[in-house]
Amino acid sequence: MPKFKLVIQTLAALSLGAHAATLPAAGDPERGKQTAQVCLACHGPDGAGMSAANYPRLDILDAGYMAKQLRDIKAGTRQAPIMQPFAATLTDQQIEDVSAYYASQSATVPQPPEADPELMALGRKLVYRGDWDRYIPSCNSCHGPESRGVGSEFPALAGQHASYIESQLRAWKDGTRHNDPLDLMLAIAERMTDEDIKAAAAFLAAQPAE
Amino acid sequence: MSKTFFIHATVALSILAGGTALAEPKVPVRLPDFKLGQYVHKAPTLEELEADESIHPELRKVILYGYDLFMNTQQLRGKYVFNEMNCRNCHLGEGRMPWSAPIWPAVTTLPNYRDKNWQVNSLEERIAGCFSYSMNGKPPPYGSDTMLALVAYHQWLARSAPIYESNIAGRGFGSVPKPAQEPDYKRGEQVFMANCAICHGADGQGRRVNGVVQFPPLWGDGAYNWGAGMSRVDTAAAFIKHNMPLGQPGRLSDQEAWDVAYFISAQERPQDPRYEQNAEFTREKYKNFHGRTLYGTEVNGRVLGEHANTGEKPFLKPDVLRARTFNLDDES
Numbered sequence: 001m002p003k004f005k006l007v008i009q010t011l012a013a014l015s016l017g018a019h020a021a022t023l024p025a026a027g028d029p030e031r032g033k034q035t036a037q038v039c040l041a042c043h044g045p046d047g048a049g050m051s052a053a054n055y056p057r058l059d060i061l062d063a064g065y066m067a068k069q070l071r072d073i074k075a076g077t078r079q080a081p082i083m084q085p086f087a088a089t090l091t092d093q094q095i096e097d098v099s100a101y102y103a104s105q106s107a108t109v110p111q112p113p114e115a116d117p118e119l120m121a122l123g124r125k126l127v128y129r130g131d132w133d134r135y136i137p138s139c140n141s142c143h144g145p146e147s148r149g150v151g152s153e154f155p156a157l158a159g160q161h162a163s164y165i166e167s168q169l170r171a172w173k174d175g176t177r178h179n180d181p182l183d184l185m186l187a188i189a190e191r192m193t194d195e196d197i198k199a200a201a202a203f204l205a206a207q208p209a210e
Numbered sequence: 211m212s213k214t215f216f217i218h219a220t221v222a223l224s225i226l227a228g229g230t231a232l233a234e235p236k237v238p239v240r241l242p243d244f245k246l247g248q249y250v251h252k253a254p255t256l257e258e259l260e261a262d263e264s265i266h267p268e269l270r271k272v273i274l275y276g277y278d279l280f281m282n283t284q285q286l287r288g289k290y291v292f293n294e295m296n297c298r299n300c301h302l303g304e305g306r307m308p309w310s311a312p313i314w315p316a317v318t319t320l321p322n323y324r325d326k327n328w329q330v331n332s333l334e335e336r337i338a339g340c341f342s343y344s345m346n347g348k349p350p351p352y353g354s355d356t357m358l359a360l361v362a363y364h365q366w367l368a369r370s371a372p373i374y375e376s377n378i379a380g381r382g383f384g385s386v387p388k389p390a391q392e393p394d395y396k397r398g399e400q401v402f403m404a405n406c407a408i409c410h411g412a413d414g415q416g417r418r419v420n421g422v423v424q425f426p427p428l429w430g431d432g433a434y435n436w437g438a439g440m441s442r443v444d445t446a447a448a449f450i451k452h453n454m455p456l457g458q459p460g461r462l463s464d465q466e467a468w469d470v471a472y473f474i475s476a477q478e479r480p481q482d483p484r485y486e487q488n489a490e491f492t493r494e495k496y497k498n499f500h501g502r503t504l505y506g507t508e509v510n511g512r513v514l515g516e517h518a519n520t521g522e523k524p525f526l527k528p529d530v531l532r533a534r535t536f537n538l539d540d541e542s
Contacts (some may be wrong), residue, residue, distance in 0.1 A: 129256070132303030133367045135239045137457050141408075144419045152416065153408055175236070181408050187237035 024093040027063055032101025035094045038086055048107035051161040060159050060209045063103035064094075064152025070095045075084075078121075078179040079171075106210070113160060115202040116162025120196075126196060136191050139200060142184065147204055153181060159209030163199035171199075212512070225237075241309055241452060242461020244379035251328045251378070253306035253314055253367045269362065276363025279356065280305060283488055284423065290356070292523035293346040294416060294423040300344065300440060302453055306324060306367060308380020309452040309459065314368035315378050324499055329534045333361055343438035346364035346480045346521050348528045350368065384450035389465035393443065395510065398473025401466045405455055429477035431521035436514075437481035442502035447471035480521035483531060487517040 005116070039058075043049050045086035047058035060067065072078035073087040074095075080087075090098065115123075125131070130138035139147045142154045149156030157165060157172055171177035180186060190198070222471060229230035244250055259265065277284065281304065283296040302310035316336050324331045325526065337360055338349035350356035391397075391489035403412065409425040410416055429432045434440050440449065452459050462470070482505065485492050489512070493506030499504060505515040520526050 129304070132307055133255075134458060135459070141456060144424055145422065148419075150419055152425050167301075173445075182405060182455055182458075183237050184455060184457070190235055190237065 024091075024096045027067070027096035027098075027100025029097070029101040029104045031097070032094075032097035035090065035098040036101050038089070039098065041100070042082075045105075046107040047102040047105045048109050048136065049161055049164070051163050053111070054161070054163045054167055054177045056164040057107060057160050057209075058102040059105040059107040059110060060149070060156040061103060062149055062152050062155065063099040065149070065155045066099035066102060067095050068152065072179045079176055090138065101143070109159060109161075112202070112205045115206070117146075119199045120203050120206070122195065122199035123201070124175070126192075126200045127203055127207075131196075136188055136189050136196070140206070146207065156209065157204045158207035160204060162201040162205035163202055166197055213386050224464050231391035236397075237458055238460070241380075242384055244308075245295055245493065248377050249372060249375045249382075250308075251312070251314060251368075251371050254313065255306075256304075259266075272359050272362045273366045276359035276361070276366075277304070277353075279360055280363055283405060286347075286356070288522075289348075290341055290350050291345045291347045293434065293521055295345055295426055295428075295434060296423075297340070299426045300449065301457075305363075305421045309382075309384050309448075311382055311449075312367070312380065313364050314371060315381050317365050317368035318371045335530075337361070337364075338528075342483055342528050344391075344434045344440065346435040346471060346523050347523075348434075349530050352530070383445060384452050386443065386447045386451045386467050388462050389463075391465060393468040394448075394470035395473055395476055397465075397478045398469035398471070398476075400483070401462065401470040402473050405462065405466075406470065409455070414474070428474050429479050431480060431519070433479050435480035435521065436503065437484055437499075441475060441479065441505065442499070442504055443468070443471050443475045443504065446475055472504075475504050476514065478514065478517070478519075480514065480519060480523065481517065481526060483527040485515075485526060489513055508524075 027137060036043075042055045043058050044047075044052070047060075049055045049057035070087050070090060071073065071092075073080045073083050075088065076084070087095075127134065127139045130136045130141065139157060141148065143157050144150040147157040167190060168177060169189045171182070172186050173192070178186060215297060223313055238389060256274075256277065259270060262270075265273075280297040283291055283298075284294070289315050297313075298304065300311055301307075301313055305313040316333055320333045320336055323329065324336075331339075334357055337357065341347045341349040350360075402414070406414075406428075411425075412426050414428045416423055416432060416532050417526075418424045423432070439445050445478075448465045450471055451464065455461060482492060482496075484496060486495065489506035491501075492515070493500040
């Protein structure tokens with residue numbers, strides 16, 4: 001998996017062509033471990049996050065995805081009031097390094113409490129099949145088989161905290177989050193009811209990350 | 211007239227009454243209206259299949275197997291499928307959705323004469339066409355378990371639809387009016403990079419997760435071949451306009467849809483299984499089809515389709531693609 005991620009990062013770097021000279025070097029997890037000292041109070045040393053406080057799990061995320069989120073938060077194109085002051089202190093190189101560090105981790109996260117079976121059934125349906133009569137494609141159709149992520153654009157969802165998935169879907173729906181390419185997530189989030197959001201989040205949180 | 215007005219007024223009132231609950235979406239689903247008098251089908255869902263006690267458990271099993279093959283056609287890779295496509299890649303929403311080439315009309319309108327091969331086709335033969343062209347493959351044998359399961363899934367989706375009704379709402383991919391400017395390769399490439407490359411890759415070769423295709427390639431060996439309906443520029447334009455990017459029908463303008471369809475259709479793909487002599491000859495022979503593709507024409511200094519590449523498939527033409535004779539002596 002890390003090898004795959006490295007290839008993607010390299011490809012991403014190459015595709016930027018002319019800008020390559022000004023880009024930071026590929027993230028170094030060893031250096032990133034130092035930078036992570038400011039992150040671990042909330043996200044944990046292994047990136048487990050904190051469900052109750054709505055701090056996302058990071059170890060399941062792709063390094064390129066995390067780096068883009070940090071850049072967006074730093075630039076203000078993704079609103080994250082708690083995270084913003086931390087992101088603002090990071091250099092471009094530190095963003096790459098700390099993203100590489102957390103992507104290399106493998107956190108132990110307790111299984112979430114059992115949810116209502118009907119809610120889980122709706123969640124399973126949305127994750128695997130979507131609800132096309134309302135133009136909601138399945139989560140898996142972009143986030144990959146078992147919603148474990150695709151490259152740097154489509155983050156892993158399986159094993160993420162339900163509270164965090166819910167909060168992000170709501171943020172897309174109410175317009176406070178809008179840093180997705182081509183409105184791909186916005187289009188779907190705004191068609192989801194509160195019940196859909198709860199169901200998808202509960203089901204995804206209960207899935208194994210690897 | 212007064213009745214129509216009454217309906218419109220009622221709809222308007224109910225929208226007003228709904229207030230903020232019906233706020234204008236930021237990314238609306240923009241699809242053509244169904245025409246007056248068209249048959250609008252509500253294809254049943256898997257939940258209805260599970261709940262329908264009139265269906266024999268054995269039949270339900272076969273329908274579900276058909277559904278599974280339809281959604282994950284890659285399980286037939288190397289046997290009947292020789293590229294990276296799944297049925298659901300073109301027939302979105304489990305084959306149920308209008309404007310995504312819903313598959314149930316094949317059940318209610320076939321057997322019928324088809325211009326594509328100038329003969330009467332059965333449902334199995336229609337499915338064999340998809341395997342031969344879109345899947346660059348070899349159709350499952352007629353009457354086989356695989357074919358039966360696919361037919362059963364098609365037929366289940368057609369439940370309650372009228373036989374031989376041909377005025378069907380949302381059939382095929384619809385059509386997109388010819389835009390003001392002739393479709394253009396360069397403009398199409400720009401539309402592709404801006405809207406399609408994120409999933410299909412800047413090189414159009416799709417993306418894989420652990421070796422399994424996630425977003426399908428749009429040209430090259432992994433894609434549909436030169437005989438597939440999607441290789442027609444107008445068909446691709448309609449599919450794109452009404453289905454892409456995923457979940458955003460109508461996002462692209464008519465001009466953008468035609469331009470990007472032209473760009474994609476001007477790339478190379480595996481040979482048309484009907485190939486004879488050379489691409490120009492084949493184009494001429496199947497002019498009713500290839501008059502709508504760029505096959506056998508010169509684009510960017512090369513004649514498209516002038517090659518012997520059949521992709522992963524170790525042969526050109528599946529045996530089952532043959533002319534009907536209605537000569538009973540041939541059946542021995």
